[in-house]
Amino acid sequence: MYQHYGQPGTAPDDERPGHAVAILSVQERLPGIRIVDVNTDYQRLWGGSREEWLGASPIVVEQAAANQQIIAQLGDELNARANGDFEGISGREVSRRHDGSRRHIEWRITAMGPRNNSAMTLVLTQRDVTEQMEKEAQLKRLATTDMLTGLVNRSQFDAVLKSEVSRHHRYARPLSLIMLDLDFFKQINDSHGHDVGDQVLVALANLLKSNLRRADCCARWGGEEFMLLAPETSLEQAVRLAEKIRGAIKHTDFPIQGSVTASFGVVEVHSPESVKSVMKRVDNALYLAKEKGRDRVSTGGLLTPAKQA
Numbered sequence: 636m637y638q639h640y641g642q643p644g645t646a647p648d649d650e651r652p653g654h655a656v657a658i659l660s661v662q663e664r665l666p667g668i669r670i671v672d673v674n675t676d677y678q679r680l681w682g683g684s685r686e687e688w689l690g691a692s693p694i695v696v697e698q699a700a701a702n703q704q705i706i707a708q709l710g711d712e713l714n715a716r717a718n719g720d721f722e723g724i725s726g727r728e729v730s731r732r733h734d735g736s737r738r739h740i741e742w743r744i745t746a747m748g749p750r751n752n753s754a755m756t757l758v759l760t761q762r763d764v765t766e767q768m769e770k771e772a773q774l775k776r777l778a779t780t781d782m783l784t785g786l787v788n789r790s791q792f793d794a795v796l797k798s799e800v801s802r803h804h805r806y807a808r809p810l811s812l813i814m815l816d817l818d819f820f821k822q823i824n825d826s827h828g829h830d831v832g833d834q835v836l837v838a839l840a841n842l843l844k845s846n847l848r849r850a851d852c853c854a855r856w857g858g859e860e861f862m863l864l865a866p867e868t869s870l871e872q873a874v875r876l877a878e879k880i881r882g883a884i885k886h887t888d889f890p891i892q893g894s895v896t897a898s899f900g901v902v903e904v905h906s907p908e909s910v911k912s913v914m915k916r917v918d919n920a921l922y923l924a925k926e927k928g929r930d931r932v933s934t935g936g937l938l939t940p941a942k943q944a
Contacts, residue, residue: 655680657693658747659757661713667692668706668757680740680761693759695742696728709744713755721746721755727764739768781855783833784840792854792862796910799852799866803904810904811873813863814917815880818896818929820859827891834890839897842887846880870903870934877901877932885930896930 655677660669673688681694695705705726712724723745730738741764747756779791787795796812803810817823817839824832836859843853843861852864863880865873877899889895900921904913916935924933 655761657759661755697730739765784855787854795852809869811865811868812917814900814921815861815897817859873901898924898929899932901934
């Protein structure tokens with residue numbers, strides 16, 4: 636029925652398993668679920684020869700404890716449907732290879748024909764979907780990440796902001812937004828070239844990452860503008876965070892002569908308030924910081940200079 640290896644368990648290095656298939660037998664008079672046949676790809680996926688697999692218990696997933704749970708679940712499903720159709724069970728496992736990389740195995744167990752008295756034949760099919768999952772993850776990264784800085788991109792930040800504002804409205808937890816813009820960045824590009832300008836942006840992104848909490852979301856908004864979303868953070872706390880980052884930027888050695896500075900707008904989300912309103916207020920606050928001389932933090936006048944310090 637299946638093609639089998641002359642040399643069991645061996646395959647060319649560049650050849651990945653396709654659909655691994657094992658035919659399983661369930662009999663009331665015999666304990667457990669046993670293999671009655673396997674194809675070439677099953678041997679390639681799990682090693683061993685066909686002769687070694689015959690009569691053995693199947694490997695559905697690599698982790699032994701998880702494998703036992705699946706076999707137990709399968710037995711429960713079969714017992715519950717002793718007088719009816721078995722629709723099958725399926726899942727996906729993520730395991731780690733010896734080199735530390737991840738492997739994704741997609742599996743499904745279905746019935747091969749109707750139950751014959753107390754005996755039943757099942758088909759286990761498995762497929763290594765690691766390459767597919769890695770491609771999907773890469774596409775997601777491309778769709779949500781700014782390629783220059785590695786930060787979240789604008790479209791993804793929009794989605795996170797909408798979600799966090801909605802959560803703020805439901806639970807009335809503090810939420811603040813910080814918008815920052817590098818001062819005189821056009822002069823950096825004009826004087827040193829866009830390659831150096833890009834190096835400054837990358838260095839700034841790394842500085843932002845090192846100064847934020849895990850719960851915070853940092854994004855490149857566009858050009859030299861960046862956004863910081865800080866959940867569970869009041870306006871006063873957000874101002875202190877912005878001042879900390881402003882000072883760190885001013886005292887960091889960027890790949891140009893002279894210091895680099897940035898201006899900040901800081902707002903706390905009100906309830907109820909639309910995302911559009913929040914964005915307008917933080918943009919206005921940043922504009923005020925620029926108007927008052929740059930290299931400063933502005934809340935749009937909601938905090939006095941003494942409280943901002």
